[in-house]
Amino acid sequence: xxxxxxxxxxxxxxxxxxxxxxxxxxxxxxxxxxxxxxxxxxxxxxxxxxxxxxxxxxxxxxxxxxxxxxxxxxxxxxxxxxxxxxxxxxxxxxxxxxxxxxxxxxxxxxxxxxxxxxxxxxxxxxxxxxxxxxxxxxxxxxxxxxxxxxxxxxxxxxxxxxxxxxxxxxxxxxxxxxxxxxxxxxxxxxxxxxxxxxxxxxxxxxxxxxxxxxxxxxxxxxxxxxxxxxxx
Numbered sequence: 001x002x003x004x005x006x007x008x009x010x011x012x013x014x015x016x017x018x019x020x021x022x023x024x025x026x027x028x029x030x031x032x033x034x035x036x037x038x039x040x041x042x043x044x045x046x047x048x049x050x051x052x053x054x055x056x057x058x059x060x061x062x063x064x065x066x067x068x069x070x071x072x073x074x075x076x077x078x079x080x081x082x083x084x085x086x087x088x089x090x091x092x093x094x095x096x097x098x099x100x101x102x103x104x105x106x107x108x109x110x111x112x113x114x115x116x117x118x119x120x121x122x123x124x125x126x127x128x129x130x131x132x133x134x135x136x137x138x139x140x141x142x143x144x145x146x147x148x149x150x151x152x153x154x155x156x157x158x159x160x161x162x163x164x165x166x167x168x169x170x171x172x173x174x175x176x177x178x179x180x181x182x183x184x185x186x187x188x189x190x191x192x193x194x195x196x197x198x199x200x201x202x203x204x205x206x207x208x209x210x211x212x213x214x215x216x217x218x219x220x221x222x223x224x225x226x227x228x229x230x231x232x
Contacts, residue, residue, distance in 0.1 A: 010095035054100035058133030067139035097129040120190035134214035141225035180210035
């Protein structure tokens, strides 16, 4: 019940501070871009946009939110309430995943209308946003300023974008299949092709494994951050 209430508060905060309006404009820009590029490139471009957009949205937005709340000393009062660390983390992750899912779905529905498979598409968006938003929390508690977060972020996430080399035919390695982002790209491409059962199950299991690791790391990092920075 606390998680639901915290989730509602996070969504209201995001609405009040223009997150949804800002991403409505970003989505309109993407739609305009896709409408004006040659049709032969639309599928690849839309996959690329939706692959990078939830990851960027979740990663950077949650980093900014955590740093903002720390600077405003919100944690000192927030965590003397019954709210638990896991509820705080999942509220942030789920609320930003909700935003990413809405904007990505609107984009695909307008550009591709009924010509794509919804299930692999929505799975890819959800798994992508969950994973990268957790990564954003992990990095946010390790830096002291937004600028430091921005400087460190490319180094922190670059390995997870390596499967894009395979997606664009530049370089392929079987090791990419061990990364969650390769699985996300498989599901994204599955929005336009028939996926076998294995191409559903394996990517989902890989992503769940990585999301589990990211959550444990985020929880431990945030808990240690509270002990050393807020309640020491």
